[in-house]
Amino acid sequence: MKITSAEFETSAAGIDDCxxxxxxxFAFIGRSNVGKSSLLNLLAGRKGLAKVSSTPGATQxxxxxxxxxxxxxxxxxxxxxxxxxxxxxxxxQEAVSGYLLNRENLxxxxxxxxxxxSPQEIDxxxxxxxxxxxxxxxxxxxxxxxxxxxxxxxxxxxxxxxxAEICHGEPRAFLTxxxxxxxxxxVLDFIGQAMR
Numbered sequence: 383m384k385i386t387s388a389e390f391e392t393s394a395a396g397i398d399d400c401x402x403x404x405x406x407x408f409a410f411i412g413r414s415n416v417g418k419s420s421l422l423n424l425l426a427g428r429k430g431l432a433k434v435s436s437t438p439g440a441t442q443x444x445x446x447x448x449x450x451x452x453x454x455x456x457x458x459x460x461x462x463x464x465x466x467x468x469x470x471x472x473x474x475q476e477a478v479s480g481y482l483l484n485r486e487n488l489x490x491x492x493x494x495x496x497x498x499x500s501p502q503e504i505d506x507x508x509x510x511x512x513x514x515x516x517x518x519x520x521x522x523x524x525x526x527x528x529x530x531x532x533x534x535x536x537x538x539x540x541x542x543x544x545x546a547e548i549c550h551g552e553p554r555a556f557l558t559x560x561x562x563x564x565x566x567x568x569v570l571d572f573i574g575q576a577m578r
Contacts, residue, residue, distance in 0.1 A: 383574035386450050388426035393443040397480040401446055406577050407454045407487050410522075411478065412494030413504060414460035417524040420560040421494065422447070422455055425569060432457050444481050453577060456481075456488075461508065482517060489576050490518045492569075497523040497534045497557070501541040506548065513549040520554040522569065527559040 394400045419432040445457040512519045558565030
């Protein structure tokens with residue numbers, strides 16, 4: 383799929399603030415500092431579209447980006463950053479769960495996993511929750527340029543193996559790097575196929 387336009391649409395504090403459109407939506411979520419904004423910018427082909435911050439927990443609202451005028455990328459607040467005040471984290475969780483459980487035009491959730499680490503309990507729990515809610519999701523392993531290919535393969539394999547113990551079936555997995563651009567074409571092709 384070729385991206386011809388990518389525009390910020392709006393930010394929502396909850397389900398009632400989401401755009402009143404019927405565009406297919408593809409949501410991106412992961413632990414804070416997993417490289418989500420950088421991946422969104424890579425997919426859009428625009429460096430400054432999603433705010434990239436060195437401070438984990440920068441995304442505090444549900445952000446919508448209109449792509450090619452016909453579908454949307456949705457940037458969800460990251461989870462698991464302990465320095466965010468509990469009251470604000472509770473708001474994040476309410477906004478995220480409200481969106482995921484009630485948004486009818488949500489087609490798929492991309493769960494971003496940092497490929498540099500062994501399986502993290504918080505990521506596995508979140509994927510398990512998505513499976514319990516029958517929400518379609520795929521995995522996008524980020525920062526694959528930071529490790530040797532063999533170590534990335536080992537970490538990815540370990541995560542998928544651990545996930546198989548709590549979820550039925552193996553979700554699609556993409557290996558991405560915002561530095562090299564790898565994975566961009568595969569993710570966009572998947573989104574294109576999901577809209578057919």
